[in-house]
Amino acid sequence: MGDHDMLVMNGNEFTIEPGETILDLARRQGIEIPTLCHLKGATPTGACRICVVEVEGARTLLPSCTTPAAKNMVVRTESPKVVEARRTILKLMLASGNHNCAARGSDEGDWTSFQLEVEKGDRSEELCPVWGDCRLQDLAYRYQVTGEGLPRTAIPYPLEDVNPFIVRDFSRCILCGRCVQACNEIQVNKAISFGFRGAGTKVVAAGDNPLRDSDCVFCGECVQVCPVAALVEKDVRYRVRPWETTTTRTTCTYCGVGCQLRLHVKDGRVVKVSGVEGVAPNYGSLCVKGRFGFDFIHSPERLTTPLIKEDGAFREASWEEALDLVARRLESIKAAHGSDAIGLLTSARITNEENYVAQKFARAVLKTNNVDHCARL
Amino acid sequence: MTNTIACVEKADVILVTGSNTTENHPVISAGIKRAVTRKGARLIVVDPRRVKIATFADHWLRPNLGTDVAWINGMMQVIIAEGLYDRQFVEARTEGFEALKQVVAKYTPEYVEGITGIPAADLAAAARIYAGAKVGNIVYCMGITQHITGTDNVKSLANLAMLCGHLGVEGGGLNPLRGQNNVQGACDMGGLPNVFSGYQAVTSEEARRKMEAEWGVTELADKPGMTVTQMLPAAHDGRLKALYIIGENPLMSDADIQHAEKSLQHLDFLVVQDLFLTETARKADVVLPSKCFAEKDGTFSNTERRVQRVRKAVEAPGEAWDDWQIVARVAGRMGYAMPYRNAEEIMDEIRRVTPSYAGITYARIEEEGLHWPCPNPEHPGTPVLHKEQFTRGRGLFHAIDWLPPAERVDDDYPLYLTTGRVLYQYHTGTMTMKSEGLMDRAPESFLEISLRDARVHGIADGDRVAVTSRRGTIHLVARVSSQAVDGTVFIPFHYAKAAANQLTNAALDPIAGIPEFKVCAVRIAPAA
Numbered sequence: 049m050g051d052h053d054m055l056v057m058n059g060n061e062f063t064i065e066p067g068e069t070i071l072d073l074a075r076r077q078g079i080e081i082p083t084l085c086h087l088k089g090a091t092p093t094g095a096c097r098i099c100v101v102e103v104e105g106a107r108t109l110l111p112s113c114t115t116p117a118a119k120n121m122v123v124r125t126e127s128p129k130v131v132e133a134r135r136t137i138l139k140l141m142l143a144s145g146n147h148n149c150a151a152r153g154s155d156e157g158d159w160t161s162f163q164l165e166v167e168k169g170d171r172s173e174e175l176c177p178v179w180g181d182c183r184l185q186d187l188a189y190r191y192q193v194t195g196e197g198l199p200r201t202a203i204p205y206p207l208e209d210v211n212p213f214i215v216r217d218f219s220r221c222i223l224c225g226r227c228v229q230a231c232n233e234i235q236v237n238k239a240i241s242f243g244f245r246g247a248g249t250k251v252v253a254a255g256d257n258p259l260r261d262s263d264c265v266f267c268g269e270c271v272q273v274c275p276v277a278a279l280v281e282k283d284v285r286y287r288v289r290p291w292e293t294t295t296t297r298t299t300c301t302y303c304g305v306g307c308q309l310r311l312h313v314k315d316g317r318v319v320k321v322s323g324v325e326g327v328a329p330n331y332g333s334l335c336v337k338g339r340f341g342f343d344f345i346h347s348p349e350r351l352t353t354p355l356i357k358e359d360g361a362f363r364e365a366s367w368e369e370a371l372d373l374v375a376r377r378l379e380s381i382k383a384a385h386g387s388d389a390i391g392l393l394t395s396a397r398i399t400n401e402e403n404y405v406a407q408k409f410a411r412a413v414l415k416t417n418n419v420d421h422c423a424r425l
Numbered sequence: 426m427t428n429t430i431a432c433v434e435k436a437d438v439i440l441v442t443g444s445n446t447t448e449n450h451p452v453i454s455a456g457i458k459r460a461v462t463r464k465g466a467r468l469i470v471v472d473p474r475r476v477k478i479a480t481f482a483d484h485w486l487r488p489n490l491g492t493d494v495a496w497i498n499g500m501m502q503v504i505i506a507e508g509l510y511d512r513q514f515v516e517a518r519t520e521g522f523e524a525l526k527q528v529v530a531k532y533t534p535e536y537v538e539g540i541t542g543i544p545a546a547d548l549a550a551a552a553r554i555y556a557g558a559k560v561g562n563i564v565y566c567m568g569i570t571q572h573i574t575g576t577d578n579v580k581s582l583a584n585l586a587m588l589c590g591h592l593g594v595e596g597g598g599l600n601p602l603r604g605q606n607n608v609q610g611a612c613d614m615g616g617l618p619n620v621f622s623g624y625q626a627v628t629s630e631e632a633r634r635k636m637e638a639e640w641g642v643t644e645l646a647d648k649p650g651m652t653v654t655q656m657l658p659a660a661h662d663g664r665l666k667a668l669y670i671i672g673e674n675p676l677m678s679d680a681d682i683q684h685a686e687k688s689l690q691h692l693d694f695l696v697v698q699d700l701f702l703t704e705t706a707r708k709a710d711v712v713l714p715s716k717c718f719a720e721k722d723g724t725f726s727n728t729e730r731r732v733q734r735v736r737k738a739v740e741a742p743g744e745a746w747d748d749w750q751i752v753a754r755v756a757g758r759m760g761y762a763m764p765y766r767n768a769e770e771i772m773d774e775i776r777r778v779t780p781s782y783a784g785i786t787y788a789r790i791e792e793e794g795l796h797w798p799c800p801n802p803e804h805p806g807t808p809v810l811h812k813e814q815f816t817r818g819r820g821l822f823h824a825i826d827w828l829p830p831a832e833r834v835d836d837d838y839p840l841y842l843t844t845g846r847v848l849y850q851y852h853t854g855t856m857t858m859k860s861e862g863l864m865d866r867a868p869e870s871f872l873e874i875s876l877r878d879a880r881v882h883g884i885a886d887g888d889r890v891a892v893t894s895r896r897g898t899i900h901l902v903a904r905v906s907s908q909a910v911d912g913t914v915f916i917p918f919h920y921a922k923a924a925a926n927q928l929t930n931a932a933l934d935p936i937a938g939i940p941e942f943k944v945c946a947v948r949i950a951p952a953a
């Protein structure tokens with residue numbers, strides 16, 4: 049161990065790995081430093097300053113996400129000074145815009161007028177759509193702060209929802225910049241960036257246009273990384289609450305990348321899809337088809353019963369009848385014309401297990417090698 | 426893919442060809458774009474359209490349609506003439522170099538310019554970049570394979586990769602992107618006329634004995650069967666009487682749709698098993714409702730050979746069944762029992778008869794998938810192929826001459842047409858077209874055309890136009906686009922109304938049996 053650099057964090061000594069930041073080291077050691085803007089895989093920006101820590105000898109608190117871990121540092125991640133700084137940051141965030149969950153707090157009965165204001169901009173009488181699934185709310189509880197006592201700063205930008213997939217609610221944006229990083233550094237779509245300055249700062253798409261008139265390709269990476277309610281899927285907003293859903297991990301059904309995704313299910317229906325973070329091949333990223341193209345699952349046009357054609361028209365049939373007919377016809381064609389008069393097209397859309405069974409059926413039962421699938425087409 | 430998806434981010438030079446990556450494989454395109462913008466990789470894009478990924482490239486080379494072998498040979502000519510190839514790799518691991526050298530000798534950049542239209546200096550510059558890479562990665566897609574010379578095109582890319590020693594190394598390789606989620610798996614599982622699962626040839630006595638023992642049958646057929654592109658004509662002339670189609674819609678995806686439709690009509694019996702009443706299902710005698718991915722358990726194998734879990738999240742509508750279950754019950758009625766209780770039991774059987782999958786259990790892929798070959802339960806999987814040697818031992822160079830595409834422009838049909846996909850739709854659209862959002866973004870077919878071609882033909886952006894090939898006419902909206910290059914138009918093939926495959930040429934690659942979707946000749950006129 050002698051040739052490793054060491055530092056002290058919260059009274060314990062740790063070795064430093066080359067190139068790591070204070071935050072990296074803490075995470076590696078299971079020490080929780082809260083972050084809002086930090087995004088794995090993107091350049092740290094230090095924008096939100098929630099991750100500040102106290103380093104002995106430093107004049108100010110330092111953002112742990114951008115400060116390299118250095119030899120002999122003495123770091124405190126939850127000192128009174130650190131906690132105070134985090135509380136101030138959280139308070140300012142909660143006081144700006146329409147944070148109408150309990151984390152906002154109520155100023156002497158002023159809640160009602162505040163809520164009425166929010167409803168005007170938000171077109172809903174309910175409390176915030178991501179209540180219960182919000183990083184800011186979590187941190188507000190953890191550090192016991194509300195926006196109380198500070199005047200609410202109004203946000204001059206109206207909601208934008210003129211596209212089929214994403215609602216942008218600037219009134220709940222905390223300007224952490226995760227979406228900007230995700231769009232520019234992870235998906236590299238370069239659709240959004242910070243626009244305007246000072247108090248008027250806003251995340252803009254192509255010269256402050258709606259997303260649909262920008263380079264946005266609706267991959268939804270920005271929605272997935274947004275820690276608050278500023279970016280939410282349109283079909284989920286005010287319709288699906290996190291506690292109403294269960295999730296199942298699976299593999300995307302569209303292209304050959306095979307993205308790992310989670311199907312969020314409410315009342316037996318898939319209502320949302322998110323990317324699985326931290327695992328290959330997609331590490332949380334998806335494209336518009338994988339993330340938003342799931343309506344077909346519950347389409348009323350799905351086939352629900354076997355169909356048999358009679359006199360040129362389909363009629364519904366039982367499985368019994370349909371399977372009997374298929375088996376009988378295949379048998380008789382095989383008997384009359386031989387096995388090679390039958391072909392089977394299996395599919396690039398179904399599972400390995402199903403493909404295996406299909407080709408086995410052709411070879412072992414029909415006794416033909418006329419097996420193929422349509423990938424050539 | 427010989428390598429993994431993550432490998433593109435470890436390459437210092439990436440050559441993308443015949444792949445509209447940002448629209449068809451968006452998540453892989455993100456990796457390529459990150460490699461370029463954040464890791465300083467150099468990107469060469471060779472594509473007849475000015476596709477979006479080309480805007481990230483150091484060099485975008487624009488070949489005429491159907492001239493891929495020519496530009497690849499041209500690159501190799503430069504690399505050999507200038508001594509830039511990997512001598513050590515060529516000597517130690519390949520054979521056939523002399524023959525290759527002779528064939529490519531005449532493909533000087535100037536000669537190639539005459540065929541491809543790629544400026545000689547650009548081609549030479551790109552060749553030097555790829556040859557000079559520490560780790561060079563080639564990514565390609567259907568723009569390479571859907572030609573009568575598709576097999577030649579792929580072999581030529583393999584020549585190029587071997588010549589520069591970019592195979593068998595982390596970050597490099599030759600990486601085809603599969604269009605559909607489980608093309609890889611369908612092939613791996615023996616959904617092909619000539620092989621059982623794991624590419625074990627039906628002509629091999631040993632393989633047949635093994636399957637017969639596992640399946641408890643005798644006399645498995647020992648000759649390869651028909652490919653889909655042979656089955657349709659066989660149906661047409663009455664040699665094929667019955668067709669059982671699972672989850673495919675050849676009536677939309679076949680080159681020359683009218684011919685495919687007539688072929689299916691000639692069948693005595695057609696069964697279609699699918700999620701929806703597709704164009705193909707409408708022609709069936711019996712339609713069987715199956716489950717979709719969200720309703721079933723199993724595995725898919727992605728384009729990097731990674732076997733990953735599919736898990737049931739919701740109940741299927743009505744009486745839809747698992748595809749394997751339907752097939753198993755038909756088999757049962759034909760006197761052959763397939764008493765599987767669930768997908769995992771099928772996987773256990775797959776493992777017993779398929780060496781490359783033998784080590785892949787559901788338990789092992791619970792968190793993250795494994796790359797085959799994975800011959801035993803302790804094996805970590807094989808992310809990078811050909812590390813020590815090629816499957817056949819030494820890598821064989823194929824000396825290949827360029828052949829022109831089956832159809833070329835002339836006075837009657839003066840424009841080239843190429844087809845492909847758009848971001849918001851998928852294949853024949855049976856799934857994506859059920860999404861209001863996706864339909865809002867990409868509601869209908871269109872003709873992508875350059876500004877100059879539009880002017881020449883008296884067409885403005887948004888006009889309705891008639892597009893005619895030797896096989897048919899379709900009507901659609903013109904979209905004037907900077908992605909189009911003069912002389913070549915593009916139509917996405919997803920849409921049943923204005924189906925691009927009414928126009929395309931069913932001429933086949935003689936080896937792969939893939940139709941030449943990417944090249945045909947058309948004329949256009951304002952719609953009456």
Ligand code: SF4
Binds near residue numbers: 151220
């Ligand atoms: S965004 Fe978070 S903190 Fe703001 S109102 Fe919603 S839940 Fe509360």
Ligand code: SF4
Binds near residue numbers: 235271
């Ligand atoms: S959806 Fe994707 S492309 Fe659009 S702004 Fe978000 S990250 Fe960027």
Ligand code: SF4
Binds near residue numbers: 304452453
């Ligand atoms: S999410 Fe998009 S990129 Fe990923 S597998 Fe699905 S279709 Fe392909």
